[in-house]
Amino acid sequence: MQVRHELRPLTSARGIAAWYVVLYHIRESAAGTLPQSVIDVFAKGYLAVDFFFVLSGFVIWLNYRDLLAQHRWRAVPHFLWRRLSRIYPLHLLILLGAVGFALACVATGRALPPDYRWDTLPWHLLLLQNWGLLSQLGWNVPAWSISCELGAYLLFPLLVTSIDWEAVRSAVLVALLGLLMLGLWALFTALDKDLLGNDIPHLGLPRCLFEFAMGTIVAALWLRWRHAPRRPATIAALLGLAGLEAYWLGASELLALPFVFVNLLLLLALTAEGRNPMKGRVIHWFGEISYATYLAHAFLFMLFKIAFVSDLRNVPLPLLGLFVAIVVAVSAALYHGFELPAQRWLNRRGPKRPG
Template structure:
């Protein structure tokens, strides 16, 4: 994950990989034979990794595209959207095609579940519109709901970038905006009867993404502001994260408020400490897990469906050895999907020639636009 044309914040890439594996464990937790209730409870919160993804996405997109959109204004929007579509859509389409093939195979053998594979909703999934209020349940490749929500955030981001330059907003106001966005998320979910962030994803998923994504953009501005003197902000962020998680653990604070706030503080902490000597999140293996994390995230769910059909007799009691085999297959499939599908398709989409009127202006140097982020903040 590269930001602002400078050295990569490797720790954030690594955490993205760790978060993707928590989602994997969340989806298989009830199938692991002999898993203790305590570990089941831990893995049951794996869906919260998606909230970190949303915050991180806003963080990265603001750093990469905020200044470029403000400099090029509406002329840059088609290029921005093409880059984002290239990032998320090809692998999604490939996995959706795999799901269709699986559904046809199950239908041919009389085992298809129309709730899991509703062909009438397939166009929505192709266009990544399935989590915009058009459906009331997850289907086909369940994790893709968050990619649908991300697309909504991408479409709104140019409006946010052109309306607000967080660098020119006083620090207290940036902090207040982050707090207001997260409180609004809590209020909307609480008003709808949600006791946790995973409640009724078809209904709350899009607003959950958009508000956390917007919070991430403001957090990025704080990182730019404090990265040269990170000690006090880092310690403060760590304290906020601990307090929020402690309040949630003892049922004093609601998950819908405490966890996004804790993750926001953790994101800032991780960004401020990225690149520091001895940071364990900088090691090569963890970084590579982050590089292939999108393939892990989109690929593991359907793989588990196929794995259970092929090797499992009791889906509620899969032996640990088979679970280990499945996890190895997730890793192998993630590597294959990343190198043979995700990256080549992304490069191909990015090479498609845009009409001349949508290209950047002659002489417009992207590096000059990105360099603006390095300027001192007021």
């Protein structure tokens, strides 16, 4: 069965999530100029990564499930090469930029940032830095989630080929979704962690794997329900709102927010063919460049503070606006000038799609 490889509202949602992470990382510098209520909202920006993980599972299932189910292990080299072509070149470029900055610090006698430890650099080069092997994030901090995504990609072929998913009833898939949510909650609760952003060096990988698996199940359900979307979309909207209300009333984010993200993703996918404002050209473009935004913004903000900021906790809003403009411009340049060309160059040289 042929499916579309992109649902535009999902790409747009990825862009919004990336900017929520940016706001999370710059929030403390705006503490002197923005109301505390706004800072509190920005402080939850780490949760956008959880939406990324669910969305990633959805997209990978749509694009590669049929290929792996049909050709099985013969398709794995092609699949992994395509995924590495997507995530690794930009990761390497930003990491080399950080290494260049560190060398400049050494040459000029400037103290290195505390996250820059030379002994951890090989793990970052291998994208293994967040597999529970290190005690801190280090170097380009946002790349921790890309390290976890690599783990999900390695397990994905096993997930696809272990079961005949076409034969699994929808009710069973929904039950599996619930079990994954409970499993994530149980893991964090057993370790006495009450936030999804706790202990990322050790819990980031299982957090990713649970949520990535949730996204694959949402994709499998969407494929079954997309031709008659109105009823499941309405149910997803109501359940998502109920999950948000439960969270506002004090329910644990460990359970409530993955539930919300799953229903939000399903709603966006089921309404993607209609008049959806998330299909607009501008917001979609921000989604297209969102990987560059996500991966580059922390390094850019460090350089920006060195160049322009004197009081790290009281940066004027016009100056923060300048930083936002810089991130947009650099993200566009990286996406169009490096990310896409590098991806295409590598894809032409990798293992061919089995035919």
